[in-house]
Amino acid sequence: MSSKTYEIRDPIHGFVVLSDWERDIVNHPVFQRLRRIRQLGWTDMVYPGAMHTRFEHSLGVMHVATRMFDEIVTRRHDFLKSELSFTDGGLEKDRTLVRLSALLHDLGHPPFSHAAEELMPRETPESKPYRHENYSAAAVQLLMRDVIENHPLNENYGLKARDIADFLNGRGSLGRCLLWRDLIASQLDADRADYLLRDSHHIGVAYGRYDLSRLLVTLTVAIDPDTDSPKLAVEEGGLHAAEALILARYLMFTQVYFQHTRRAYDHHLARTVQELLCNTETNATPGGNGTFPPPTDRGNVEQYLAWTDWRVLGAVEAGGGGEHGGILRARTHHRRVYETREIPHEEDLTFAERVRQALAEEVAFVDTAKDSFYKFDGADIPILRHPDTATERLESLSRLSAVVKGLKPVSQTRIYVPYGRREEARRIVEDLEREREALE
């Protein structure tokens, strides 16, 4: 069936093109909610331009994931069929699955994106907390099934809402389609490819820029002979574009995502939302423990999705949110009084522990890079050397690039105290540092 297409203007990619089917999905209230979830929480307290939302990012991820998929299939069509048993019909269905999964991957974000993610409940006391991806998958299955499954354009594919949920959750039932999961959840995914450029654009920095066009035309799939597994990779002609992507992540992490004031506001936002969740005036069906309802049934998911930035801001504006709501209104955020080096040695961590003990009750919270959703960790990208020759082989970027080899994961730790205690706390830290220098 042919379909009319629709273009949405985008500041990063020019135009994002939607089919009739995709437009219906975008018009669904669950997707429209993303207009009310800011991409970077309260980052505008540091970078005032950071007012963009998950709505435009989601459209951008669909656009980039599609371009990535198309480039790989064009370049490796025969390989995908002969080595990995894909078929033309299967690839067409996979393309649709990738597009819709990319479009819907962020449906389950709490207010202000990652800031409130620590308020996700656990299925059991022993299990790990739910993640926003679990809420995205639940929303797709429980609230968007009709608009996904019953459109005439789906007649050829027979795509189920569950297929998208399984793709987002990484289920074994996906079979060979798992290959494409790298496009939305890996070092080379469309999510990062979009948010680095988009966040840089909106906040007015150049740290996140890299050559997306070059990266796209060098994307490929190859077999790792050590494990006989297919891997998403970059042909060696794109090695420096891949380097630039890693450097962009490093700079955006250190300069924006893990910026110390931004992280303080993440803390205050989480505590504010926690207070609102406990309060029967702001939450009609409180869990009683300051967490969101689990994504286990339709009612819970609807209650969860009713939480948006607007609802939180309205409550804070009206005087809600307790102590931390008051801090947000007055802009008296906790202050960083000590931080380790970005890549601490053992003695740095030991000294940080001394600082914490000396500050004792003054410590408002401790923040670590590990606890941040955006991390700069063991980043590496497979590079395909000598493509289309008898000596074709995969190697890791960290082996080929001296720049990437030299980058270490950032595991900085910071100690914050309340605004009114900052001067006294800084004096205590200075005394400890003088003591340490005298001993060295």
Place this chain on the structure above:
Amino acid sequence: MMDSLPIPWNRYGIIAELACRLKGASPQFGKTALQKSVYLLQALYGVDCGYDFSLYAYGPFCSDLLGDLDTTGTLGGVQVHALGWGLDGYQIEPGPRSDAIREKAKAFLDNGTVQDSLTRLREDFGRFPAKDLELRSTIVYADRDLGRNGDQPSRDELARTVQQIKPRFSPKSIDAAIAELEGKGFLSFGG
């Protein structure tokens, strides 16, 4: 006030401990072997290292673990040597500060269950190269995943699913790995 800084010493400690335990046993204890070993330690022996694995075409994977490996290396708990070429051309070995890092995680590592589990992991899987570890960890992940709603998959269903995920492995090698895991008591099938 918190009791101590939230530094994940247990994670760094288990990485350093595995490097010691698998030295000499594993044909190449590289990054793939580390990923799959920690996954199996959590999934089969119930040791909670705090990692959240997700499934890819290359088996269970957790990016936090890769980051922690680098940090453990920076702290001297392990040394990651380049070894030949290929995507995982690395060998992870005990580092100069291995004892000190494991000491920081002493309460966790000295637990009898953890010690016993590490010994069993070495015996059950320590000798396998990365390719075999990847197949076995994928089988275990698929089995737990298909059975998450209480419906345990049949042997054939599990083999079919793994074949779909790993099309380059022969049905015979998948069946043999399933039988081996069943023989060790890690998989069970009704009837």
